[in-house]
Structures are given as structure tokens and as C-alpha cells.
Amino acid sequence: MGEVRVRLDLSYDGRDFSGWAKQRERRTVQGELESAIRTVLRLPEPVELTVAGRTDAGVHARGQVAHVDLDERVWQEHGGKLLRRLAGRLPHDVRVWRVTRAPEGFDARFSAIWRRYAYRVGDHPGGVDPLLRGFVLWHDRPLDVDLMNEAAAKLLGEHDFAAYCKKREGATTIRTLQRLEWERAPEGLAVATVRADAFCHNMVRALVGSMLLVGDGHRPVDFPAEVLAGRVRHSAVNVVRPHGLTLEEVGYPADELLAARNLEARSKRSLPVVGGC
Template identity: 55%
Template sequence: MDERTRVRLDIAYDGTDFSGWAAQPNRRTVAGVLTEALVRVFGEDRVSGLTVAGRTDAGVHATGQVCHVDFATAAWSELSASLVRRLAGLLPPDVRVRAATEVPGEFDARFSATFRRYEYRVTDAPYGADPLRRHDTLGWPRGLDLDALNAAATGLVGEHDYAAYCKRKEHATTIREITRLDWRRDPDGILVATVQADAFCQAMVRSLVGAMLVVGDGRRPAEWPGGLLNLRERSSEVTVAPAHGLTLVAVGYPTDPAEYARRAEATRRLRLPATA
């Protein structure tokens, strides 16, 4: 194989018409569309190892997605300066590569990440979501209390087993550390939940939002979402919020590139529940 150079791609997409990130047979996915465009620019044998920070589900959006890919070094040297502009001409309008940056070979978009940050947008306006924001904002049919939403969020922050909020996968842990979870109401009246953690399991963010919304509209007490953390299996009482309100807005990495490999090694270690 030719000498390879690792490149970080910063990506944004409207997830409405995608079946999620991961490539799937006979499905339109972000990874599939992006790979097709990269192969058209570089050639099939000069592109390898596409790896993403977070595999978003069908309908979920991103403004701060990150992936890495390995290009043949000679081809990268020739095309690096024009790559973003070339991709703008090849990619469909619902996905954009905002930046392409050469990184050390130790950089891993998935395992070197220190956090993922999502936002979920909800409106409780009686007329629902504004037509121009209908693809990224959930219309909630009941009034929502900001203080109640934040009270519910408080009990979910920290390192816990989030089995009640996850679609469990075999041999995968449901222990995660949420470092930030709060709500704000913007001047336009939109309620925005910000959720940040080292990583998330499948459907976790939307499940957390679903649990908090029924506190916000008065149907559940503020301590109910946190109380579900005592469960060791998915709760049938939690309704998963629709995908279209969710956007991946940022992925964090060590500021010192020398820490990329160390962070990746630490992330790969399976976090097991305490035995006591």
C-alpha cells in the first residue's frame, strides 16, 4: 500500500433524508455519500479507513461531526488545497465538509475524543415549529416549564449506568459520564437542551430528552428521570424523543496532539460496573 496521510474532516449535515451515518446496503447514508465523493476525487485505492466520532441515527443532524480518513500521501499533497471546494461541487446540498486538516497518525476521530456535545430543540408554541425550522425543532403539544426541565436534568448528571435510557448491545457497557445537561429558552422562545458526555449509547440522548419533557409539562415529578438510573434494563416508561430535534454540535479532543494515542487507549478500556 502507498504511504498514507491521516486527515481530519469536519462535517455538517441535515439528517432528514439520511438513514443515519453508517453505510448500509440500499440505504442513503452520510458515510456512503461522503465515501462516494472522496473516491471520485482521489480514486478508490487512495482512500481508506473512514472513521467517525459519533454514529448518528436516522434523522439526526450534525453541525460539528468529525471523522478521519487515510489518503495516499502523494494524492493528498496534490489535492489538499482544493479538497473542500472540490467536495462542495460533488456532495449533495444536505452534507458539507467544512474543513480538511492533516493530523498525526495517532489521531482517532472516535477513540481520541474527550466529549460529544448535542443540542435538542423544542418549541411549546401553540402553533408548533416554525416552517423553516420544522426539520430541526420538535413541536411539543403542552406548555413546558424551564425550571422543571432543569430540575429534572440535575438528577441525570454524573457517571451512572444509563441502562434505563439505552438500547443495550451485547458486550457493550451502558456506563457513561454526563458532564453537562441543562436547558435554556432562547429569545425566540425555543427551548434547547445541551447534553455533553464522554460518549453516548444508542438512543440515549433522545431517551433522556423524552424523560425530561414529561417533567417539563407537569406529568412527572422532577426526581423521576434520575430515579430510573437504579434500573439495569431499558425502561418501558421512557418515550424516545423524535430524531429530528437532535443535532451533534461539537466533538472535543486533547489540545496536545501527543495525547491522542493515550486518550484512544483509555477510551477502549471497557468500563465495568462496580462489584460492591
């Protein structure tokens, strides 16, 4: 009968996880989910999930997407009960909200056309609300959101973000930053919305670190763009702590474009050459 690709929409509190990707000795989101799916479906072999964004240790997700391939007979027998069964088996800090049969050509990672993150910062001199402390970074100096937005605008577009990424062998650091803006939330937090076609390791947290230096007056507005142009890590730019970061949403094209996007995303990117022979 073949296999069915199943899409899972989920969220998790990343505080007690060593990131998404499963590890032999540490607790991870992928490890918990794969174990729960295998248990509730009584499968003889392990399953393997593919995820839209492999979040780091301590990073949260509200709109994460993953897929798993299941035997058609298993899906027909148990698919309608899978959501409720997972609710009873998963730990309190990870929840699956939707389980659906994925359309033809869908891949949670390679079909995605953008990922949207939020980073939340509190700059109140008294600190962060204790009820929000697990999701908000405290910055001990007041932040000028207008200055940070001015700096952010200079980073938009397709660039080599090597200066803001932890280098991985064989991986490109070219990304298209589609949106980067700050706003004051009603509770007074400074919230960055960051959207790109994809992100490399530590990219959002390093970008936020550079803009906080602008917001509190330590660096001029052009500083983050100058770091980007240098294409090497800058000693002044801190990778801010993970707990302020949340994966909010993943975007996909129309169903008929999924397969084409899947192929496009697997191609290694390079920046266009200007001039030359």
C-alpha cells in the same frame, strides 16, 4: 511513502439520510462521503471513514468529525484541492468545512473526550415555525424549564445508563454525563444541551423524553433519576423523534495527549464496586 491521516470537519441535514453508517440499500452520510472522496481523488479502491459519533437516521450534525487514511502521494498531490472538489461533488445536505492533516495519534472516534448535542423543542400552542420544522420537535403542552433542569442535575456524573439506551450485544452502557441543562432560546424554544464522554444508542433522545414528562407536569422531578437507578427501560419514557437532535461539537485533548486518550477510550468501562469481600 506511507499513509496520511486526514481529519474532516463536516455538517449535514439528517432528514433524508438513514443515519451515518453506510448501508447497502439506503442512503447514508458515510456512503455519500466515501463515494465523493473516492471519485474526486480518482482512487482505485474504496476508502473508509471513521467518525466521532455515529448519528441515527434523521439526526443532524453541525460539528461532526471524521478521519480517513490516504496514501502520502495522493495527499501531496490533491490535498490542497480536496475541500473545493468535495464541495462540487457532495449533495446539498452534507458539507465538509475543513480538511487537515491530523496530528500523530489522532482518531476521530477514540481520541474524542466529549460530544455535545442539542435537542430543540417548541411548546408554543400554535406549533413550530415552518422554517424550523425540520430541526424542532413540537410538544403540545407548556414546559417548565426550571423543573427540567432540577431533574437533569440528578443525572450528572458516571452511571450505567442502561435504562436510557438501546442495548447492543457486548457494548457497555456506562457513560459520564458531563452537562445536561435546558434554556429558553430567544425564539422561545426549549433547548437541551447534553454533553458526555460518549453516548450509547438512543441515550440523548430517551433522556429528553423523560425530562419532557417532568416539564409538562406528568411526572415528578425525581422520575428521570429513578428510571436511571432502575437500569431497565421504563414504559413511560418515549425515545423522542430524531429530527430535534443535532450533534453540535466534538472535543479533543491537546495533541500530545491524543494517543493516550485513544488507548483509554478503547478499554471497556465498569462502575466501581462498593463494598463486597
